[in-house]
Amino acid sequence: MITPKRPSGFNELLPADQLAFNAMVAIIKMSYEQYGYAPLETPALELAPVLLAKEGGETSKQVYRFSKGDTDLALRFDLTIPLARYAAEHFNELAFPFRRYQIQEVWRAEKAQAGRYRQFYQCDIDILGSKSSMADVDIILAARAALLALGLKGVTFSLSHRGILSGWLASRKLENKITPVLRAIDKLRKFGEKTVADELKASGLKQEEIKDIIKFVNLKGSPRDVIKAMRLLDIKDDRFIKALDELEKISELFKASGVKSNEYVFDLRISRGLDYYTGMVFETYLASDTKIGSICSGGRYDNLLGQYRRDPIPGVGASIGLSRLFSAIKDDLKNGPSNPAQVLIVALGEDVADYSLEVANSLRKHNLNILVYPGFEKIGKALGYADKLGIPLAILCGGNEADKNVVTIKNLKSGKQTTIALAKAAAAIRKLL
């Protein structure tokens, strides 16, 4: 006999949680479709040399990579690179701008810790083939719609633009430090100034420069104030000016879309760790829980497809980290049912099994979810089962009911029961639900 257990770091849900999780997936799916994103799924396994074309460093170490026969395979570790591969592979079969959502698992061999899993769901949306700020705004609006539809309170988008810090560094003759600075600054919110200062020092920056950089990125506030302060710096770098123009445009379009001014800030500490971002970047925080970090992140990446195509295609996207979000909020969810059935049907003996199935058949035609208890237990045991599953109503079928073509409906919350003609049962049940 073998002990039944999962690999460490791999989560799975009990039925009540799975139902709640699936309800969240359905809401996100609906929101994304409301914004005109089409569903997409890609295979879990990719060719490792294709998937890891641009990867180096930490992500590579976390990838589940192995050979089967002569094939070097890897499980996807995000949904963005597979999208780039998909769009490049099917380029001639797709209409651009190509808009897709993808709600699938990704795998990373991370250190196991609370709320961090080695398999987790991401819910991504991306637009490929548009450089317009309209696309940037569309992505954030669709993600916002999903988060609001989930009932989350105090959702705030923190936006920045890679061009601001890059242009500012260039204006200070630190152009060659852009990549290490962006990577280091990404850790500011999570690990604090000390960590970032150490990392910047290690990359060869002077004490004074480090102080200035940290001071610069700590500037944040209302979009209007940040833009104003930046304009006052009067920096002549093209990237810097373009970045400000784009953020200003995004702010205008947010307003037209009904996004309130307390729903977003410009925060120059947001730089995103991934090298492929080229423009607007953002993270999303819940007012109530800062320890889970960003629940939805993304940005513009205009060169990503260049690894697969001679002509790169501009892109912008967002990703909701659903597994982590779920584990953070699941304690707040009410204890829901662990079965989708609305009614449990119990046959009170083997001789009425056929009648209980007739009743089930009749009620399912009215789009009710009906669970027929598979066996002939004592009533108490069957009702206890309904109670454990959170099924609100039971129908008892005995010989008496079968003879008269009636059913006895028991409300498991109130304990009340009534006997009613089968033909009228569906309507009566609807009233009780």
Add this chain to the structure above:
Amino acid sequence: MITPKRPSGFNELLPADQLAFNAMVAIIKMSYEQYGYAPLETPALELAPVLLAKEGGETSKQVYRFSKGDTDLALRFDLTIPLARYAAEHFNELAFPFRRYQIQEVWRAEKAQAGRYRQFYQCDIDILGSKSSMADVDIILAARAALLALGLKGVTFSLSHRGILSGWLASRKLENKITPVLRAIDKLRKFGEKTVADELKASGLKQEEIKDIIKFVNLKGSPRDVIKAMRLLDIKDDRFIKALDELEKISELFKASGVKSNEYVFDLRISRGLDYYTGMVFETYLASDTKIGSICSGGRYDNLLGQYRRDPIPGVGASIGLSRLFSAIKDDLKNGPSNPAQVLIVALGEDVADYSLEVANSLRKHNLNILVYPGFEKIGKALGYADKLGIPLAILCGGNEADKNVVTIKNLKSGKQTTIALAKAAAAIRKLL
């Protein structure tokens, strides 16, 4: 630059097909929930020694198995063994009879061939913890409901029972040949008598015995006729008698559930290749397409959990092979849209971008799926895009519309367009859809 391609044998869909596929998943999910099965997902990766506890032979070779650090991992190759592991691991947290559905991918390194993929979806339902024929019937009814809801025509369930052939062989002093005979007979429908006869010969059976076995299993027909013919054989083996009783019971309960007599047959050639089945087994065929084989198979397995628990739990289940079914019927599907949007909004210039977003925001409040074209192209290009995606309506927003707070709705099929107040647009759109 790296050529973007997938590993061989791994399928992925273009957006129109993905939408059609997802619609099928939604229908199956709804049907399973109507029968009181709760959703479940298990991790893609399992500990190989746990997953492969009972496996030997062909399946093992097809498993994607590899090590990460010290951990010996394997991608699941079906949804039944992970269910057994899950139920044993969470035994004390679950209510029994435990009923779950699971719609997830499985991975098998099969030889690549048409309609056979190395990653494919299975849609499983199982009941653990009931020995009753009520459970057997429930499983087939729920699978049938899903297949009918998918609009499939001429669905026929072919049922048998492992006890019949086993009991008959025992009565002929061939008890020690039960396993090889069941495995060989499983190939009869697909590969024909010659193949099966050769395999039976290789397992040590005599020419005369082989002839008898093939003659015996070729007996099929209406449930009533098969049962009658079997009873007439007057075989005293307990397994044989119990199997006939159970099939007779199933037949009765089918009748009570509204299953018509042309929807199922008893067919002794059905034996299922997997060793874990112990009772009723079935396969499902479409009248129109025999070459895809069984689209839904399953049966009773009363000892499967014994590998993980001292007290085994009886089980019964079914699995719809959705990927294969989809690839078989997708040519019959009408060419559907490749985007869920109902309306494409086009801003006729950057100065009306904000108005176009106001319009989108207003219409989405009426639960319409709205795609805002992300950019400012010539009208023709934007309308061509709507056409490619199969979006039926476009809204054109120019300066004129913005000034008067109206929208121009264009029906892309008829070419007709009308200008209407924004407040009345949602109702007008609903009429046109």
